[in-house]
Amino acid sequence: MYPVMAPEDIQEDFEKALRAYKARDVDAEAAIKAALAAPLSLHCWQADDVGGFEVKAGALEGGGIMATGNYPGRARNGEELRADLEQVLGLLPGIHRVNLHASYAETGGKAVDRDLLKPSHFKQWSGWARKRKLGLDFNPTYFAHPKANGGYTLSHRDEAIRRFWVRHGIASRRIGAALAREVGSPCVVNSWIPDGAKDSPVDRWGCRRRLLQSLDEIYDPALKIDRDLCVDAVEGKLFGLGSEDFVPGSHEFYLGYAQRKGLAPCLDMGHFHPTESVADKLSALLLFHERILLHLSRSIRWDSDHIVLFNDDLRAVFQELVRAGALQRVFLALDYFDASVNRIAAYVIGARAARKALLYALLEPVAVHRELEACGKQAQKLALLEECKTLPFGAVWDELCRRAGVPAGPAWLNQVETYEREVLSKRR
Numbered sequence: 214m215y216p217v218m219a220p221e222d223i224q225e226d227f228e229k230a231l232r233a234y235k236a237r238d239v240d241a242e243a244a245i246k247a248a249l250a251a252p253l254s255l256h257c258w259q260a261d262d263v264g265g266f267e268v269k270a271g272a273l274e275g276g277g278i279m280a281t282g283n284y285p286g287r288a289r290n291g292e293e294l295r296a297d298l299e300q301v302l303g304l305l306p307g308i309h310r311v312n313l314h315a316s317y318a319e320t321g322g323k324a325v326d327r328d329l330l331k332p333s334h335f336k337q338w339s340g341w342a343r344k345r346k347l348g349l350d351f352n353p354t355y356f357a358h359p360k361a362n363g364g365y366t367l368s369h370r371d372e373a374i375r376r377f378w379v380r381h382g383i384a385s386r387r388i389g390a391a392l393a394r395e396v397g398s399p400c401v402v403n404s405w406i407p408d409g410a411k412d413s414p415v416d417r418w419g420c421r422r423r424l425l426q427s428l429d430e431i432y433d434p435a436l437k438i439d440r441d442l443c444v445d446a447v448e449g450k451l452f453g454l455g456s457e458d459f460v461p462g463s464h465e466f467y468l469g470y471a472q473r474k475g476l477a478p479c480l481d482m483g484h485f486h487p488t489e490s491v492a493d494k495l496s497a498l499l500l501f502h503e504r505i506l507l508h509l510s511r512s513i514r515w516d517s518d519h520i521v522l523f524n525d526d527l528r529a530v531f532q533e534l535v536r537a538g539a540l541q542r543v544f545l546a547l548d549y550f551d552a553s554v555n556r557i558a559a560y561v562i563g564a565r566a567a568r569k570a571l572l573y574a575l576l577e578p579v580a581v582h583r584e585l586e587a588c589g590k591q592a593q594k595l596a597l598l599e600e601c602k603t604l605p606f607g608a609v610w611d612e613l614c615r616r617a618g619v620p621a622g623p624a625w626l627n628q629v630e631t632y633e634r635e636v637l638s639k640r641r
Contacts, residue, residue: 215623223611223621230608237578237604244575245613247540253567254310254350254401254546257317259560260288260297262552265316265354268324278356278407279454282553286637291319293640295341300632301560302345304625306617307568310348310398312546313338315385316357327354328380332391339395348398350546353385355406365408367427368420368461375427378406382431386438386445393442401544403479403506404431405448409456420461425470432474444544446506447471448479451486453516468498477504481548482526483512492529499539508548509567518549521563523570531574536583540571557637558629565625569610576609577601 227241234241258265262280264287288294294317302309315327318334325334332339342349355366355378363369366378382404389402406424414420432445449464450456464485471478478498482491491507498505509527511519521527534540547567551559578601585594611621619625 215626217624217627218611218621220615223608223615226605226608227612230605230612233605234576234609237601238581239576239578241576241609244572245609245616247575248568248572248613249307249617251540251545251568251571252308252310252348253564254312254348254544255298255301255560255564256312256547256549257294257298258314259547259550260294260556262287263314263357263550265314265357266291266319267316268320268322278550280550280552282551284552284554284556286556286633286640287552288556289640291317291337295338296636297557297560299345300557300628300636301564304561304619304628305564305568306614306619309564310350310546311338311342312350312352312401313392314352314354315381315388316354327358328377328384330381330384330388332388332395335388335392336395339392342392342396347396348400349392349396350401350403350544351385351389351392352403352405353382355381355404355408361407364410364455365420366406367431368406368408368424370423375423379427379430382427383436386431386436386443390439390443399442399444401444401446401477401506401546403446403448403546405450405479405481406462407453407456408462409453409460410458411455412458414459417459417461420459421466424461424466428470428474432476444477444504445474446477446479446544448481448484448506448508450481450484450516472501475503477506477544478502479506479508481508481510481516482530483508483510483516483518483548487512487514490529491526492533495530495533495539495543496537499537499542504542504544506544506546508546509563510548518551520549520551520554520559521547521566523566523573527566527570528573531570532577535571535574535577536579555629555633555637557632558626561625561629568613572610572613573606576604576606 231241263278288297318330319337320334360374369375386402389400393400447467449467450460509521511521547563582594614621
């Protein structure tokens with residue numbers, strides 16, 4: 214058994230922390246309230262290794278995404294996945310949403326190809342979300358399909374294949390708007406494609422022109438999709454397996470397109486060169502874009518989608534958002550998938566790390582540090598930033614968990630292990 218912290222001990226430690234932060238002009242009470250209020254979107258694909266529920270034989274061929282590992286207990290259908298998410302949500306503080314991929318449609322055992330998907334194929338998701346008072350987000354699934362076998366979708370040379378994926382993109386936007394109406398909250402519909410070349414393409418221009426044409430068709434205003442309900446986002450990438458040399462939907466391409474069309478650019482923390490700082494990009498992008506979407510991930514050497522941890526990169530992202538007062542302009546979503554560990558624990562570790570990093574940023578005396586920097590007192594600023602690292606942050610986090618009615622410390626692992634023993638271990 215992992216130790217359960219007594220509420221009175223948590224409160225006693227918090228009172229001491231409250232005084233320590235107050236001495237540095239930080240309102241820990243306000244920080245807790247703000248950290249609990251920010252919505253965080255949980256990705257459905259961690260529960261089943263990005264498998265999805267499609268019925269058609271061979272539908273999960275080619276152009277897929279690989280989750281490594283084979284830990285027992287993978288969700289096999291919508292009912293099991295929602296049960297897993299229920300377990301996860303009971304261990305997380307704060308407001309949450311659920312992020313769906315189109316391949317998680319529930320079609321009643323019938324084969325429905327992706328260009329024919331409708332809101333009705335997600336009614337079990339919307340009914341569940343409405344009951345739980347959860348917002349829903351959505352993603353067209355441009356991978357793991359026979360028509361993605363060639364490594365191209367929206368930029369494909371074959372007009373018939375390209376048109377299929379255009380229809381899928383349009384269908385996904387309509388589904389997103391319908392889900393938003395059902396649950397009473399705008400739906401972020403994010404598009405990422407796996408298109409690219411392994412080695413030295415000659416016609417980069419032609420590929421990008423085809424992608425541009427496809428996007429113009431998908432985001433055509435004549436479709437009359439309510440953009441207050443369907444919040445459109447586009448996600449670039451540096452490279453991937455099989456697209457090491459060229460990705461038409463690069464960061465630069467989508468920044469230009471999002472700016473032209475008024476879409477939200479999506480920054481995935483694993484989609485850049487390892488030496489690039491996603492945190493540094495935020496102050497640049499938010500000068501030109503009203504909203505952006507952040508995919509919180511952890512890459513090791515490449516876009517490996519490891520479980521999010523409370524590390525320097527994650528803290529830096531939230532510090533930039535808090536320092537700029539930009540939290541309300543950013544959609545926060547998790548994006549990783551690890552099949553080598555207990556999947557419920559993977560969710561909880563990552564989601565709690567994200568909320569923890571937000572709280573950590575909210576507990577920084579930004580005004581004091583900004584004034585020192587403006588006065589040229591760089592040494593003093595650096596010294597105080599270092600002192601902040603050893604303030605009793607953990608006590609404030611434990612109090613946040615207590616107020617949210619979820620376990621503080623490692624006690625949440627007790628429930629995860631019970632669920633594994635009673636539920637996950639019985640799945641085959």
